Amino acid sequence: MRLEKDADFDALAAAFADLTTHAGAIAMEVLAAPAIEARAKKDASPVCEADERIEAFLAPRLAELLPGLPIVAEEAAAAGAQFARAETFLLVDPLDGTREFLARSGEFTINIGLIVAGAPRAGAVYAPALGRLWFAGARAFAADSQPGLPAPPRTAWRPLRVRALPAEGPTALVSRSHLDAATTAFLEERRVAATRDVGSSIKFCLLAEGAADLYPRFGPTMEWDTAAGDAVLRAAGGGVVDPAGRPLLYGKAGEAYRNGPFIAFGDPAAARLC
Incomplete structure (x- = not known):
């Protein structure tokens, strides 16, 4: 797939969207089981069968869609995989919000993001339990979509x-x-009209669709947690910046793809409150 024009990135985002909706069937199958087994990774975050099965579903299909492009995926990274530094690559979070998934909340997502020169250029976020899909290349869209x-x-x-x-x-x-x-x-230091608790990368998508205005995050996240949602938000007119006001940077292989603190916003006027 050629990635030269805006239409190319829109087409890629639609392909990502299709992969995430099919992968959603795996999440719902695991969620329907009487019990979901989970274990702790080295960073103490949980991983379960759905994380691993969804990543195993997505990785070969993404490799076929974009041959030769590096795929930096959460569970492969947790297993010790090493990724060569690249200007263009994919970030995959097969199940963002594993804690929500284990609690049988609907606020978990499947995420695919394309990074070019340190910035997200296309992405898809799918919440299978909610039947909600968000995706973006040059433009951002949402749709209702059933898993599988x-x-x-x-x-x-x-x-x-x-x-x-x-x-x-x-x-x-x-x-x-x-x-x-x-x-x-x-x-507390800002004039906030309301605060909502929301799980997973859905927060970026709610900003993109105009349901909220600000999402500050000072705790630890990884690039695969944010790339797809960031792509959707940027294409919808918002942004994600660090505390100094610089756009969140991707491809930090030397830092194991860890993000620093960031503030995501819809209207740029909201960013000026930061």
Whole structure:
């Protein structure tokens, strides 16, 4: 697949979307089991059968879609895989929000992101339990989509655009499982109209569709946690910056693909509150 024009990135995003909706059937199959076994990884985060099976489903299909392109995937990284530094590569989080998944909450997602020169250029985020799909290349879209079925046709896509900052102040999103003191202090120092707890990369997508305005994150995340949602948000007119106001950078192989603190926003006016 050639990646030269905006239309190429839109087509790639649609292909990512289709892969995530098919992978969603795996998540729902595991979720339907009477018990879900999980274990702790070296970083103490949980991993379960769904993480591993979804990654095993996605990796060969992405390799076929984009031959030769490096795939940096969460469970491969956790198993000790080494990834060569590359300007263009894929970031895959097969199950973002594993804690939500284990709690049988619907707020978990399947994520694929394409990175070019340190920035996300295409991505897809799928929440199979909610039947909600968000994806973006040059433009951002949302659609309703059932797990295990092909992604909806273009006629069912809804364009996404961030909303203007409300006069009463921003609605902020915080992590359902990882709220920390730094985030709480950040919000207390600003005129925030409301705060919502939301799991996984859905937070980026809610900003992109104009349902909220601000998502500060000071706790640890990895690049595969954010790449797909960041792609959707940027294409919808928002952004993700570090505390100094610089766009969140991807491809930090020397730092094991760890992110630093960041603030995601819809309307750039919300970023000025930071």
